[in-house]
Amino acid sequence: MEFQAPNTLAEQIANYLADRLMTGDIKPGERLQEATIAVELEVSRASVKEAFYTLERWHLVDITPRKGATASLLDADHAAELYDVYMHLLIMLARRLCERWQEKDRERLMDVIHKATSRLNADAPNISAVVQASFDVMDACCAVVANPYLTEALTNFKPAVSRTYYFCADRYRQDLDRTGMFFSRLTQAVLARDPEAAERQIEGFADHQKSLILQALARDVTVSSAESE
Structure with missing residues (x-):
């Protein structure tokens, strides 16, 4: 190669x-x-x-x-810890975004969010494309906030979070409507400069995503146990 x-x-x-x-x-x-x-x-x-x-x-x-x-292991404890830390980083990003976005940033942010929701609403959504589109939104927000330490921390979490999406791809694919709703409500909160509302949206969505991966992990354990009998 x-x-x-x-x-x-x-x-x-x-x-x-x-x-x-x-x-x-x-x-x-x-x-x-x-x-x-x-x-x-x-x-x-x-x-x-x-x-x-x-x-x-x-x-x-x-x-x-x-x-x-x-x-690295992918079990219930590791998944819970991953999403807890990732959630708090996203909340920090959203709060800074509420404080710092300017009118000149609106078009760019709306464009990247529109591209993400378009992929979510596709007839046969591709998980890789959807995950990448979600991270494109995060990257655009990081560019506006312009905190290099926060950007680096979030960037380092991308692969680990992506792995959980691939692991529970079937559940995630069936749940894309909720993801689209999350983007819509989070956008409204940010444009209204309402950090508390943004935090609530992120907490709710992160908890739901964590539940999806935990369900997938529980199923994987059950299948593995059945195959070993």
């Missing part, structure tokens, strides 16, 4: 592995063999190791001294 600029080699390796981790091709708890990956991708082990550190920052792998990297 050949990798091209603009990203560094390690970043491209990290993105490639992140896709496999997010879509479940690499299972939670599975060990990532540094030497095997280096041979598969025809790259140096040093580049793979650097990519592992990026994946660790994205909360997709855990690195243990002398044991290497393993795909």
Whole structure:
């Protein structure tokens, strides 16, 4: 496999592995063999190791001294903690957005939200496209708020949150109307500069998303138990 600029080699390796981790091709708890990956991708082990550190920052792998990297676990406790922290970061973003958006930002924000809701309302919505559109909205809000620390924190959570969307894709696909309603109500709160209303929308939506992933995890445990009998 050949990798091209603009990203560094390690970043491209990290993105490639992140896709496999997010879509479940690499299972939670599975060990990532540094030497095997280096041979598969025809790259140096040093580049793979650097990519592992990026994946660790994205909360997709855990690195243990002398044991290497393993795909981070996806269970009820980890999912609950992930969404709790992510929710509070989104609330901080929404509150700052209520304070800082200006009239010149309105058109840009409405455009990216319109694109997201269009993908949500498609006859056969593509989960990858919908997830990307949702993050496009977040990125546009980050650009308006212009807090580099908050932007970095939210960016590092994207892959881990994406993995939960892929894991419960069927439930998420059936629930896109609720997602569209969330975008609509959150937009109204932000344009009205009502941070309390924005916070309520994010809390409600995050709790609902967390329930979807927990349902999917519970089903996965049940299926696994049945297959092992």
